[in-house]
Amino acid sequence: MKILYLNIIIVQISILLIGASPSSAGKPQAIHDSEEGWIEGIGNPKVTRLSDNVLAITGLYHTGGENGVTAGIIFTRESVIFIDAGMTIDSAEFIWNEARKYIGNRKMFYLILTHHHSDHIFGMRVFKEKGAKVISHSWLKSFISMRGEQYKKFLLNMLKWSTDKGDRIFGDVVLSVPDQVIEKDTILTIDDEEIHILYTPGHVSTEISIYHPHSKTLFAGDTVYEGMELTTHFGGPDEWRLWIAQLERLKELDLETICPGHGSLCTKEELDRNIDFLRKKLH
Numbered sequence: 001m002k003i004l005y006l007n008i009i010i011v012q013i014s015i016l017l018i019g020a021s022p023s024s025a026g027k028p029q030a031i032h033d034s035e036e037g038w039i040e041g042i043g044n045p046k047v048t049r050l051s052d053n054v055l056a057i058t059g060l061y062h063t064g065g066e067n068g069v070t071a072g073i074i075f076t077r078e079s080v081i082f083i084d085a086g087m088t089i090d091s092a093e094f095i096w097n098e099a100r101k102y103i104g105n106r107k108m109f110y111l112i113l114t115h116h117h118s119d120h121i122f123g124m125r126v127f128k129e130k131g132a133k134v135i136s137h138s139w140l141k142s143f144i145s146m147r148g149e150q151y152k153k154f155l156l157n158m159l160k161w162s163t164d165k166g167d168r169i170f171g172d173v174v175l176s177v178p179d180q181v182i183e184k185d186t187i188l189t190i191d192d193e194e195i196h197i198l199y200t201p202g203h204v205s206t207e208i209s210i211y212h213p214h215s216k217t218l219f220a221g222d223t224v225y226e227g228m229e230l231t232t233h234f235g236g237p238d239e240w241r242l243w244i245a246q247l248e249r250l251k252e253l254d255l256e257t258i259c260p261g262h263g264s265l266c267t268k269e270e271l272d273r274n275i276d277f278l279r280k281k282l283h
């Protein structure tokens with residue numbers, strides 16, 4: 001009876017904490033690990049609480065299969081900052097629904113896109129519809145205004161998918177021009193919380209990484225791949241050298257967790273593995 005009573009108190013305390021933010025300080029903690037396995041359009045997402053106000057979602061759907069996509073959520077006093085939107089509308093809804101559990105009274109939403117590739121931006125409509133302000137590298141503005149309409153079609157051609165299949169898996173993708181663009185390394189202050197946006201070209205020239213000093217977390221986009229080959233075919237030796245320089249720069253950050261664009265959460269050691277991979281390509 002005593003144990004039961006204690007359990008009830010603990011549950012009540014956790015409800016109070018979770019109501020405010022995805023609380024509980026300390027080490028990364030898995031709070032959702034799908035037992036349903038892989039779901040078309042959603043993947044096999046795993047939600048991890050990284051600190052008192054940061055969640056990472058790894059393993060979201062990717063047309064490439066296992067190389068699941070990552071998204072991040074940072075809760076500040078009055079806002080929610082989403083990092084990347086997933087590759088499908090279903091993935092984006094999954095991300096949104098995870099955030100909703102802790103949203104409380106927060107009414108300001110931001111979506112920061114790490115780069116322009118479909119696997120990181122196709123879900124953006126879901127966040128736009130909630131009123132999110134979209135922030136990205138400046139190049140995305142011209143890319144989306146000129147080619148946003150055709151991007152889904154282009155991808156369907158590349159994958160040799162029918163329109164029906166594309167609609168079924170990607171959903172009703174609508175890309176919109178970012179509301180704010182970043183021209184260089186920039187520190188945004190949202191509700192007194194610093195969000196560092198770092199220009200980290202290499203995978204593509206429009207790549208940015210998001211550093212959250214409060215939780216010592218880096219949302220690296222495709223600047224970092226965990227446990228797998230890096231996707232290098234968007235550039236050549238010059239871009240790979242630039243990429244190495246960025247990875248070296250990221251090593252200087254005070255970091256506890258890296259959320260790579262693809263793969264599992266990792267630490268600085270993975271930066272060295274990525275650097276080694278690129279150096280070998282240069283030989």
Ligand SMILES: [Zn+2]
Binds near residue numbers: 117262
């Ligand atoms: Zn990617």
